[in-house]
Amino acid sequence: MTTQSAHRLAGRRILLGISAGIAAYKSAQLARLLKQSGCEVRVVMTEGAQAFITPLTLQALTGEPVRTSLLDPEAEAGMGHIELARWAETILIAPATADLMARLAQGMADDLLTTLCLASDAEKMMAPAMNQAMWRHVATQRNVERLAQDGWRLLGPASGDQACGDVGPGRMLEPEAIMAELILPNREIAHGQAALGGEMPARGLHVVITAGPTREPLDPVRYLSNHSSGKMGFALAAAAAELGARVSLISGPVILPTPAGVERTDVETARQMHEASRLLAADCDIFIGCAAVADYRAEAVAEHKIKKTEGEEALSLRLIKNPDIIADIAKLRDTSGGRPLVVGFAAETRELETYARDKLERKRLDMIVANDVSTAGLGFGADDNAALLLWRDGEGEGGASLPPQPKSELARAVIERALGCLTSRPVH
Ligand code: C5P
Secondary structure, eight states, X not given: OOHHHHHXXXXXXXXXXXXXXXXXXXXXXXXXXXXXXXXXXEEEEOTGGGGTSOHHHHHHHHSSOOBOOSSOHHHHHSSOHHHHHHHOSEEEEEEEOHHHHHHHHTTOOSSHHHHHHHHOOSEEEEEEOOOHHHHHSHHHHHHHHHHHHTTOEEOOOEEEEOTTSOEXXXXXXXXXXXXXXXXXXXXXXXXXXXXXXXXXXXXXXXXXXXXXXOOEESSSSOEEOOOOOSHHHHHHHHHHHHTTOEEEEEEOSOOOOOOTTEEEEEOOSHHHHHHHHHHHHTTOSEEEEOXXXXXXXXXXXXXXXXXXXXXXXXXXXOEEEOOOHHHHHHHHHHTTTTOSEEEEEEEESSOHHHHHHHHXXXXXXXXXXXXXXXXXXXXXXXXXXXXXEEEEETTEEEEEEEEEEEHHHHHHHHHHHHXXXXXXXXXX
């Protein structure tokens, strides 16, 4: 978070509610970040939350007593619960369990936290955290709708590995991502969608984006990878979220913060990226393959570190082909009524248009964004990029040349073009 954005939080009175999820350990970091941004923080924990993290930890981090019970005469003699409800400018619950969400959706006031939520007209946000099956359950989704209608803003959840061993949606957003959400000016949007004002032409659409490199292990300490920084894919995710879409970002190993309002799934290998893509693309409107996927992986990953052998000047590695993720998603589209629109990237060092057109045809894409990566200062790792866009839609074939510009602007142009294709595309 920039100093300027942190500044916007200074002095804000935030009531941090913590419920009984394993993600509660991250609430300590969240409390720390809130304090560092200059917020006044009071913590309220449910009874179950105290099994995961102690009130003392939160008290030490916020410098304020932590409230845990509605029926505590001593605490009520200090700042009573109605006073606390009036004090808060923002109620932020992280993690919010399925149970707490159900109680809040029902308007219950059976403990201190739910009572405060009813008694306060503060801005309200929650970061859900639960097992993926619980999150997907129709009852939870009903509560999500209800809470959004009641004015709650839902931050996340993110997708990925879960403490229970499952993989899927239900991970609490990272504290840094929650902080980024807190400073968004428009607080009326549910489902963690970012709204930075202006038109939201992608509202109601689900966009899935792959980004960054993949990492293919050779042995426990070595891997094959490439120089992709992930910047372009992350810029696309931010642009799609700003235009109102629900965005799932599948990222290889990169050092970038998750854009506000974006659900992120971290992967390492091409096969993991493939699996996550198939899962998420089954329910999406636009799939953008921006990742630099390794074309090959080691046929066998050595169990132990590969040793140098005396007297042998060469080492042979046998590589086998990785799945072509985007081509696979395009096949899926052909058998599922034409959804999603598939957008690919092509990084070329020569004959940009010829190779890009070939890829558009061969992988059966709807649109391709071609970059000339031989130009210094553009493309890989840089903040700027230029691109040639080629597409096929209901009006035939189209093309546009986008001059060098910041990746954030280019990303917006790409998403807007994809939205154009979506509305005028032929049925496959
Ligand atoms: O064939 P090439 O790697 O140049 O194609 C680039 C496009 O294909 C990008 O959109 C990239 O994300 C996608 N791709 C993929 N799976 C692969 C290789 C490339 O999705 N195994």
